[in-house]
Amino acid sequence: MPIVTFPKDKRCRNFAWVYETTARRSFYVQIFLRSRLRIMQTSVRTSFSKILRGKAIVNQALVFKEKKFRSLSIRTYQGGTSANYEFAKFLNSRLQFKKRCISSRQPQSVQRVHLDDGSQILSAELLLEKENVMVKMVNQGKYLPGSNTDVENQQFPFVWLRDNCQCPKCFHSEAFSRTMQMLDFDINCRPASLKVSEDKTSITFFWQDGHESTFKADWLSERAFTPRARALRLIDYRGNRVLWDARDFKRINEDESAQSWRFSYSDIMSKDSSLLAWLEYLETMGVALVVGSNPSNGQLRRLAHRASFVRRTHYGELFSVRAKDEPSNLAYTSEKLQLHTDLPYYEYKPGVNMLQCLVQWKGPGGENHLVDSFAVAELMRHEHPNEYNILSTTLVDWADIGQEPEGVDDDSGVHEGKRERRAFHSIYRAPVICEDREGYIVRVNVSQPQRDSHFCVKLSQVSTWYAAFNLFAQLLHSPRYCVTYKLKPGEILTFDNLRVCHGRGAYGSSEGISESLERHVKGAYMDWDEIRSRIRTLRKSVSLENESKVS
Ligand code: OGA
Numbered sequence: 001m002p003i004v005t006f007p008k009d010k011r012c013r014n015f016a017w018v019y020e021t022t023a024r025r026s027f028y029v030q031i032f033l034r035s036r037l038r039i040m041q042t043s044v045r046t047s048f049s050k051i052l053r054g055k056a057i058v059n060q061a062l063v064f065k066e067k068k069f070r071s072l073s074i075r076t077y078q079g080g081t082s083a084n085y086e087f088a089k090f091l092n093s094r095l096q097f098k099k100r101c102i103s104s105r106q107p108q109s110v111q112r113v114h115l116d117d118g119s120q121i122l123s124a125e126l127l128l129e130k131e132n133v134m135v136k137m138v139n140q141g142k143y144l145p146g147s148n149t150d151v152e153n154q155q156f157p158f159v160w161l162r163d164n165c166q167c168p169k170c171f172h173s174e175a176f177s178r179t180m181q182m183l184d185f186d187i188n189c190r191p192a193s194l195k196v197s198e199d200k201t202s203i204t205f206f207w208q209d210g211h212e213s214t215f216k217a218d219w220l221s222e223r224a225f226t227p228r229a230r231a232l233r234l235i236d237y238r239g240n241r242v243l244w245d246a247r248d249f250k251r252i253n254e255d256e257s258a259q260s261w262r263f264s265y266s267d268i269m270s271k272d273s274s275l276l277a278w279l280e281y282l283e284t285m286g287v288a289l290v291v292g293s294n295p296s297n298g299q300l301r302r303l304a305h306r307a308s309f310v311r312r313t314h315y316g317e318l319f320s321v322r323a324k325d326e327p328s329n330l331a332y333t334s335e336k337l338q339l340h341t342d343l344p345y346y347e348y349k350p351g352v353n354m355l356q357c358l359v360q361w362k363g364p365g366g367e368n369h370l371v372d373s374f375a376v377a378e379l380m381r382h383e384h385p386n387e388y389n390i391l392s393t394t395l396v397d398w399a400d401i402g403q404e405p406e407g408v409d410d411d412s413g414v415h416e417g418k419r420e421r422r423a424f425h426s427i428y429r430a431p432v433i434c435e436d437r438e439g440y441i442v443r444v445n446v447s448q449p450q451r452d453s454h455f456c457v458k459l460s461q462v463s464t465w466y467a468a469f470n471l472f473a474q475l476l477h478s479p480r481y482c483v484t485y486k487l488k489p490g491e492i493l494t495f496d497n498l499r500v501c502h503g504r505g506a507y508g509s510s511e512g513i514s515e516s517l518e519r520h521v522k523g524a525y526m527d528w529d530e531i532r533s534r535i536r537t538l539r540k541s542v543s544l545e546n547e548s549k550v551s
């Protein structure tokens with residue numbers, strides 16, 4: 001049984017969450033170290049065999065149950081530093097939990113457990129002099145092992161309840177939209193009374209102006225303002241993320257027992273479940289290889305359309321990466337391309353990069369380099385906090401100047417051969433490591449060619465920034481993190497352009513490249529907004545499809 005050790009750190013208040021990975025073959029533990037205002041996140045993947053990296057005190061028990069994948073329970077002991085994973089303990093249980101998490105604030109006991117399938121409202125207190133209503137949720141006696149309480153107190157502000165009334169007057173159920181006018185809204189609204197339904201699964205508020213609003217307990221619970229409900233929502237919002245290094249990559253590339261990063265083009269095009277599997281993997285790992293496309297008939301565009309839309313940039317919709325005369329970008333030479341992310345000078349930097357190999361250089365060179373820059377950034381956060389701080393706060397000027405070349409090899413048919421030559425000059429200022437307000441890394445910008453000579457910072461910040469950036473670059477290029485893969489014709493390298501830095505080895509011989517076709521990669525971008533939306537809708541339709549197959 002694998003043992004997990006979490007170094008003790010009294011300064012942190014921690015959360016830990018367990019949920020299934022998209023691959024559905026393993027479980028995924030996320031540990032949040034909450035120190036001051038920041039939530040740091042460490043991901044720990046658990047396959048059934050092996051686990052763990054990460055620093056945390058998890059002074060609590062976690063229990064997780066998933067109907068298809070047997071059970072997992074993780075337990076850490078109060079005051080101790082060990083945890084264990086037990087599998088198949090609840091194999092015969094019928095309970096079906098979608099997602100489980102338990103706050104780790106209270107050592108020794110598992111508190112505030114809410115079970116999606118069995119929640120009921122036990123009681124609701126109406127305190128008219130206050131702004132909130134208190135709703136106590138209880139599961140139907142289906143306690144998780146180790147729990148010593150079955151009640152969760154949730155408070156909902158009246159103003160929020162009234163605003164979110166789901167009745168046909170206030171909410172358009174087909175458009176999924178609130179119809180109530182803000183200008184007509186009484187922010188001081190109060191209920192005159194409330195009633196819990198007989199079966200205790202819903203609650204109705206009778207407002208002082210005569211309006212009524214009924215809410216299901218589950219619906220309310222998912223929107224609770226408790227730290228746990230908010231953190232759960234954040235996990236859904238952010239999606240899965242599993243950081244990797246070179247060793248992990250070797251496994252997904254070579255180890256047949258691991259979840260491979262390869263997805264079949266024809267499966268993706270013909271089955272929604274395969275499309276979903278590819279997109280979820282891309283979201284989780286940041287990199288996925290689509291194999292078996294035909295290099296010669298526009299399948300890259302079809303793949304993009306299957307997932308979302310092609311995102312157009314000043315290089316066109318589809319762009320050809322090969323050695324060209326008068327290159328508008330260093331990529332259009334046969335030189336080495338250092339690790340970079342594409343287009344850092346866009347405020348809306350394209351989220352996903354797709355590189356379809358049409359023709360590969362036969363000699364040495366022309367291979368791609370890949371790094372999970374978020375993994376490197378997390379390492380820096382822990383081991384080089386000063387440098388991390390500099391890179392995540394200093395605004396850098398990114399820029400691209402040039403001309404969109406004529407007659408770019410674009411198979412859209414619309415622009416082919418008659419594209420206008422249009423000059424561009426893009427600038428965007430952003431740190432190398434971009435965090436959201438909670439300290440969660442959301443984007444990395446790296447590009448030597450496209451870092452502007454304008455560096456709009458104070459004099460005193462310049463040399464320390466270079467030292468920090470140089471360290472980051474060293475770590476990115478180190479064999480611990482950087483991997484190499486040489487694409488074969490028909491393979492499409494798809495990766496998260498906000499996260500994965502990529503590069504290319506120089507190619508060509510001493511005589512140069514006689515034929516421009518000797519290495520030819522076709523590229524296109526998509527945006528995460530569209531893909532995430534697609535993932536959400538596919539999850540619904542694919543699970544409905546599976547259910548109908550079972551029944
Ligand atoms: C690029 C790029 C990689 C390659 O065009 O930005 O990274 O394999 N190309 O040529």
Ligand code: ZN
Nearest residue numbers: 165167169170
């Ligand atoms: Zn209403």
Ligand code: ZN
Nearest residue numbers: 340341342502
């Ligand atoms: Zn690139």
